[in-house]
Amino acid sequence: MLPRTGSIDKNLFRLMEIQVNTPLVRLSTPAVPPAEYPALIQGVDEAYHREGHVRAHWEYLLNSLHNMGPEQINERQQKASRILRDDGATYKVYDEPNTNQTWQLNPVPLLISSDEWETTEAMLVERADVFNLLLQDIYSDRKLIRQGVIPPELLFSHQGFLRPCNQIKLPGAQQLILHGVDLVRGPDGHMRVMADRTQAPSGAGYALENRTVMNRVFPSLFRDSHVHRLSLFFARLRQKLQALNPNGGLARIVVLTPGAYNETYFEHAYLANYLGFQLVQGSDLSVRNGYVWMKALDGLKRVDVILRRVDDVYCDPVELKGDSQLGVPGLLEVARMGHVAIANPLGSNVLENPALLRYLPDIARALIGRELKMSSVKTWWCGDSKDLEYVCANLKNLLIKPTYRRPGLYEVYGAELDDTKLQAWQNRIRKNPYQFVAQEYVPCSTTPSWHQGQLKPSASILRTFAVATDNGYAVMPGGLTRVNLDAGNKIISNQRGSVSKDTWVLASEPEKRVSLRNPDLQTPLDNSNELPSRVVENLFWMGRYAERAESALRLLRTVALQLNRTEALPGNICCALLSAITHVTSTYPGFASLNPTLFDSPEPELMSILIDNQRIGSVANNLIAMIRSSEQVKEQLSSDTQRVINDIGDRLEQMRNLINESGLASSEEVQAHLVTSLLALTGLIHDSMTRDNGWHFMEMGRRMERALQIVSSLRSLLTPRFDELGQEVLIESALLSGEALINYRRYYQNGINIENGLEMILLNSRNPRSLIYQLAQLEMHFSDLPGNRDRLSQESKFLLEATTAIQLSDIKKLVGSKSGVREDLDQLLARVQYLISSAAKAISQRYFDHTQGPQLLVKNTEWQEQL
Helix, strand or coil: CCCCHHHHHHHHHHHHHHHHHCCCCCCCCCCCCCCCCCCCCCCCECCECCCCCECHHHHHHHHHHHHHHHHHHHHHHHHHHHHHHHCCCEECCCCCCCCCEECCECCCCEEECHHHHHHHHHHHHHHHHHHHHHHHHHCCCCHHHHCCCCCHHHHHCCCCCCHHHCCCCCCCCCCCCEEEEEEEECCCCCEEEEEEECCCCCCHHHHHHHHHHHHHHCHHHHHHCCECCCHHHHHHHHHHHHHCCCCCCCCCEEEECCCCCCCCHHHHHHHHHHHCCEEECHHHEEEECCEEEEEECCEEEEECEEEECCCHHHCCCCCCCCCCCCCCCCHHHHHHHCCCEEECCCCHHHHHCCCHHHHHHHHHHHHHCCCCCCCECCEEECCCHHHHHHHHHCHHHEEEEECCCECCECCEEHHHCCHHHHHHHHHHHHHCHHHEEEEECCCCCEEEEEECCEEEEEEEEEEEEEEEECCEEEECCCCEEEEECCCCCCCCCHHHCCEEEEEEEECCCCCCCCCCCCCCCCCCCCCCCCCEHHHHHHHHHHHHHHHHHHHHHHHHHHHHHHHCCCCCCCHHHHHHHHHHHHHHHCCCCHHHHCCHHHHHCCHHHHHHHHHCCCCCCCHHHHHHHHHHHHHHCHHHCCHHHHHHHHHHHHHHHHHHHHHHHHCHHHHHHHHHHHHHHHHHHHHHHHHHCCCCHHHHHHHHHHHHHHHHHHHHHHHHHCCECCCHHHHHHHHHHHHHHCCCHHHHHHHCCCCCCHHHHHHHHHHCCCCCCCHHHHHHHHHHHHHCCCCCCCCCCHHHHHHHHHHHHHHCCCHHHHHCCCCCECHHHHHHHHHHHHHHHHHHHHHHHHHCCCCCCCCCCCCCCHHHHHC
16 A cells, blocks of 8 residues: 555655765775885875875775776776867867867866865955056056066066056956966975966866766766865856946857967867857957957857957057967957957966966065965976076976966976087077066876776876956866876976876755846847858758768769679779779779779779878868867857767878778778768768757758769769660669669669669659759758848859759750760769859858958068077
8 A cells, every 4th residue: 555645755754854964974994005105205195194094085986996906997998088088179289280079088087175265266256356556557557567567578578468458447346357376285294386377378178178088987986075066156257247348238249269279279169069159260250340259151240258268469460469370460459449358368368377476575675564374385486587597597496487478488497408408408598588487397286096006196186267257256166187107207387298097076054046147138149040141051061071972972872882793894894893992082094094904903093082181072081070070169069979980080090001001992881880870970960969059050061062072973974875784784883883773673673773763863853862852952052041042142043053953954965865875864964063052152252251351561570480
């Protein structure tokens, strides 16, 4: 007999009460670290006391990992790597510009107790306040220089100080919107700051991705550890950016990225998606009439707030770096007028000068009346004569850093240099003393990391972030931890092979959910169709490249089947099949050269068409171009789509390796898998993408390319006349490569002939791979484009002519011929080919932006390099 409803509710309430109020059950704690975990010689370990006992807040995690065992931890680590790869989480190392490395995440997080974090958080808020006041002083009265707190040479010699940014202010009290700090725990156990990141602090998006992955890999461990969540930090960031709107109403906010070749491009796209903002590049924006506008397909859209990830000196080629291709000409003038808010503001790079740490105690006393509670790593600025002599005398024991960071110029540790290099560095420093600082080398605290199947201590640093709010600053509860798995590497940097960790700030009790949503907020902007022309162009070409690769693979597979038939084909038919490959893929001269050697031994040429990524028209070249186009629009693609694209890249590499090792025949299965993956990509696009302009352009690219491939295939295979047997082979090949052979046999019971074959491929509107079907789909997409609903556009006119020509064609007349070539069929297909290509060109000229913004007439960057 079932209990009454009231009894169920009462019992459930008691059960919930027990679950909430019962403390976590802790397993017995090992007294000492595992045998493979080396004892501490110097410094501090995050998990273990010097005498070997586990720190209290690490007990649950370490025991849980111990109970899992090495095999299960390895499986979780592999799962994390798969998720990161499927998400497209990458990081570009500048020394390897042509490759993207999958973001590396160690499965053992860094833990920070609630009590310690409370103290650390207060210190970081204080530091953010001081740097905010410092930024305001630098670009206004510069009282700190007038009062002698900082020497004028320190400021005016730094390339991050931008005089054109003087007196430019954001709405509100905080000018510094995001502040990042690199923290290191010294041998005394206290946290101190190694560096400040104020220009466009990176890492917050990677910290969020790490958290998402860890939540999926260790769901129960994460839940039971009561980890402070990161979502509130990003909600505050979104709220602050909305509040910066200088133009009133609901702000249109964009994330400005340098593009897909930047080291942290994944983070730019990830944050744009998470925050719900449009990801743009400099070419997507334009300055007109004193405002910044985004060049969308359906017209210009005013931009109110820019969250920038472009270095400030590159943001405006008119007033800043004249040869920059990453910025927006005139942007600084709009900011000066107060018509756009930029976070962080242009010129904030000056705060990243590590020489400021040398004077920070005096700066803090001048600005807030006391020194900062969290100290910085001891720093010497070589622009000071006494500091210069100390640095040169003690160079071997110090970290040497440039005052202005740039790619290719990194910090070095004197102890890792030989005498020759030390002397070279000393000469370099003495020649340009203002450009260098030296810092005390602080051995980083170690933290348990999973490496080579066991827990090992690894040196770690933590980057965390503060965001401006209405009442000051709020700190991310955690951040991005980086560790060196190579104990011999003294400098921790992603560019030098460091890996990341999630950072868990443990709460003493379950965290309450807090919402920053304003119930009175206006209806949000519907910007689903407001895509920059650059984005739709890449989507368009992504569809075209995918279709080219698929068509080439299908034709290659078909020709291989025909050439390997039981009965040998006549030589002229073999030549026609092989020549069709060259004509369809446009890999000239190839078989079109009629070189007898190629036809006698076609395998090398076929291998080249498959795997030569430098050969225009090859399968590999088209797939690589497709993948690069997808990288440019990463924010528009779902995680499942990204997973399929990754699989295509893997299959391509596998095919290349198989062909190089064993020849063409060994790759047939991989070619089939590649076709399947491309079909999966098409299916995902069709079923998952929102029917906005992006989807229309991707589908247009695919349909146009398929139509062109059909035409090219028919011109190659069916316009020449052969005897009946040869003709049947060529018609069958055209149907097979067009995935229409089975349907043909269902429709027509009287065998294969050219009339029925042409009818199926050209005019059968129920065949999704027929030419007329592609034209009908294009007509639908054209009609939905901006500006096409009330008039017949140029591309629609080309399409209408092509459709009419196909529909009015007479199949019997097309297949007839008095010579060795079907002239009528060839003329029709050539005309349709021209019209479709013209429609594609019209689309490009109308919707894709190929114009370049205003640039300086005279560009002299030699002085910039000498600074």
